[in-house]
Amino acid sequence: MSRSYYEASARERVALLLDPGSFQELLPPSARMMSPHLKELDTPAAFDDGIVVGRGRMEGRAVLVAAQEGGFIGGAVGEVHGAKLKGLLERALDERPAGVLLLVESGGVRLHEANAGLIAVSEIMRAVLRVRGEGIPVLVLDGGKYGCFGGMGIVSRLCDAVIMSEEGRLALSGPEVIETTKGVEEFDARDRALVWRTMGGKHRYLLGEATSLVEDDVDAFRAEALALLGREPDLSLEAIEAEHAFLGERLRRFGDCPDALDIWASLGIERPEWLPVLDTPTFLATVRGKRA
Amino acid sequence: MDVRTLFDRLFPQGHDIAFEGAFFSGTGRGPGDAPLAVLGTIDKTPISAALAHRMATEVLRVVREHPGRPFLLLVDTSGQALSRRDELLGINGYMAHLAKCLEVARRRGHRILGLVYAEAVSGGFLASSLLSDACYALPEAEIRVMNLPAMSRVTKIPLARLEALSAQSPVFAPGVENYRRMGAITEVWDGDLAHHLAQALAAPLLGDPRAALGEARGGRQLAHLVANRVRRDAI
Numbered sequence: 131m132s133r134s135y136y137e138a139s140a141r142e143r144v145a146l147l148l149d150p151g152s153f154q155e156l157l158p159p160s161a162r163m164m165s166p167h168l169k170e171l172d173t174p175a176a177f178d179d180g181i182v183v184g185r186g187r188m189e190g191r192a193v194l195v196a197a198q199e200g201g202f203i204g205g206a207v208g209e210v211h212g213a214k215l216k217g218l219l220e221r222a223l224d225e226r227p228a229g230v231l232l233l234v235e236s237g238g239v240r241l242h243e244a245n246a247g248l249i250a251v252s253e254i255m256r257a258v259l260r261v262r263g264e265g266i267p268v269l270v271l272d273g274g275k276y277g278c279f280g281g282m283g284i285v286s287r288l289c290d291a292v293i294m295s296e297e298g299r300l301a302l303s304g305p306e307v308i309e310t311t312k313g314v315e316e317f318d319a320r321d322r323a324l325v326w327r328t329m330g331g332k333h334r335y336l337l338g339e340a341t342s343l344v345e346d347d348v349d350a351f352r353a354e355a356l357a358l359l360g361r362e363p364d365l366s367l368e369a370i371e372a373e374h375a376f377l378g379e380r381l382r383r384f385g386d387c388p389d390a391l392d393i394w395a396s397l398g399i400e401r402p403e404w405l406p407v408l409d410t411p412t413f414l415a416t417v418r419g420k421r422a
Numbered sequence: 423m424d425v426r427t428l429f430d431r432l433f434p435q436g437h438d439i440a441f442e443g444a445f446f447s448g449t450g451r452g453p454g455d456a457p458l459a460v461l462g463t464i465d466k467t468p469i470s471a472a473l474a475h476r477m478a479t480e481v482l483r484v485v486r487e488h489p490g491r492p493f494l495l496l497v498d499t500s501g502q503a504l505s506r507r508d509e510l511l512g513i514n515g516y517m518a519h520l521a522k523c524l525e526v527a528r529r530r531g532h533r534i535l536g537l538v539y540a541e542a543v544s545g546g547f548l549a550s551s552l553l554s555d556a557c558y559a560l561p562e563a564e565i566r567v568m569n570l571p572a573m574s575r576v577t578k579i580p581l582a583r584l585e586a587l588s589a590q591s592p593v594f595a596p597g598v599e600n601y602r603r604m605g606a607i608t609e610v611w612d613g614d615l616a617h618h619l620a621q622a623l624a625a626p627l628l629g630d631p632r633a634a635l636g637e638a639r640g641g642r643q644l645a646h647l648v649a650n651r652v653r654r655d656a657i
Contacts, residue, residue, distance in 0.1 A: 136646045154657040163648055167593050171579055183652055209593070213645040217652025222528055224653065239544070241577050246642055249542060249632060253645075256630045259525040266481040272637045281548055287518030297601035301506050302514040302545060310575075317506045328510050339512045367485060370519075370526050374478055380511060381472055390510060411596070 132347045135273040140182050140197035145178045146348040147355065148186035148195065155184040165208045167243040170268045177204045179210040185227065188356055194222050199235035200276030206240035207281060212250020219257035222266050229267045232289065237304065238280015251281030258288045262363035266373050267291070267383040269358055271351050272298035272340075277329065279304045291341035293351060294331035295348060296410055300339060303328040308383040327406055332413060336394060337422050338376065344416045346409045380422060397422060423560060425464050428496070428539050431615040445473060447480045450494065454621035459484040462496030470503035474516040477550075481523040485530060489572055492533040492623060493524070497553055499546030508626040511561030516547040524553050536623050537611065538563040538598070558618065559598045565607075592641045605636030635636040
């Protein structure tokens with residue numbers, strides 16, 4: 131039976147993605163490792179601080195996994211939340227699993243503990259790059275209700291691959307932040323169609339920001355993660371120069387496009403206005419060979 | 423401090439740094455006349471996708487043409503560029519790319535130093551000086567995520583409450599000293615900047631010691647402990 135990735139909680143996603151019964155959690159809720167800063171602000175805390183970390187198996191292969199729970203302060207990164215993620219990445223250096231899976235769902239830095247959150251994100255960035263440098267792939271899964279924004283949007287793009295569903299969102303500044311700061315003319319956060327075609331999975335896939343686009347189904351995410359686990363990380367100068375050329379070409383080709391529809395049209399897609407309504411298989415067939 | 427004064431004080435033996443709008447890059451003559459690759463921005467420039475790419479171009483150029491040359495990042499930024507166009511183009515991917523370029527440089531033996539000389543804010547800080555092997559700051563510099571009134575709006579916690587807390591907690595309040603206590607700023611540079619630079623270039627490289635520093639300095643009590651438990655607890 132298929133199960134929506136979007137609707138599932140962080141714990142449900144972990145249980146469904148990994149081989150049944152294989153997950154072992156580190157610092158589980160019983161450890162009560164909570165943020166000390168939320169208490170001071172009389173903000174409710176959570177026994178896992180909004181992130182589940184541990185190890186398990188996928189088709190028998192050892193993996194480490196972290197899942198952010200958007201239902202707790204939007205999956206935002208505070209001191210403890212960030213340290214759990216950093217510690218998990220460092221554990222990969224010792225355990226050398228087949229890969230690390232990051233089930234991202236986050237608004238970025240948790241403002242209640244702003245400075246500690248910002249530093250934590252930076253530590254996670256350094257740790258991801260170190261793990262990749264040691265030859266262990268880090269995969270991102272992005273298809274939850276809260277999307278992936280702020281520092282976690284940067285972290286995601288440091289990884290080996292980003293697997294998204296159409297429902298996922300991947301960006302730096304969220305629509306509300308842009309609207310609040312720059313005005314509704316710059317970004318109308320209530321225009322859901324605009325939000326999805328700017329930050330959603332289909333556009334990120336077409337642009338080359340997401341590696342794969344899958345249906346909103348935990349099994350589809352699992353199958354794609356398994357397919358990408360064998361990927362050898364490449365932090366060579368040649369690989370980074372190739373990415374540099376690719377990103378430079380994107381600025382040249384699309385830098386003047388005001389809207390995703392203009393980008394899709396210039397990719398040679400005949401009726402770009404129809405892309406948002408296509409189901410994932412039809413979308414993938416329609417855009418085959420036309421990604422940036 | 424005006425950036426040209428800063429160059430003169432960091433590199434009394436000379437420098438050759440060129441401006442391109444708010445971006446600058448070039449070479450400074452460090453201790454023993456050894457060249458440093460210098461890049462940065464002025465005027466609290468927001469880091470856009472295009473600017474992150476421009477900075478990455480310079481990092482890659484130095485890696486190719488001057489293997490092993492140390493970097494000094496002097497980025498004055500009000501944060502990431504907030505615009506629909508930047509998000510449309512995937513600005514987070516450009517920030518990440520700059521981080522990868524610096525990592526490639528690091529792995530090839532380039533030391534990466536950061537000095538916050540004016541302002542360092544959220545995304546722009548994440549994509550620059552916070553990626554250095556050691557980040558320093560001038561005492562008059564400003565570091566923050568968001569100002570307290572904006573934080574109050576987003577978190578719905580009254581401003582007076584945040585102000586009171588920020589007097590005692592480095593976690594909430596902006597400022598170089600708080601970031602030093604939390605381990606993100608290795609040291610505050612005052613007085614002879616060329617001397618500080620020479621010391622920074624000679625210091626041992628320790629990987630990422632920020633969590634341990636934050637614990638030792640009492641600014642972050644749990645980061646090091648929690649990361650170590652997740653890394654080492656038996657399961």
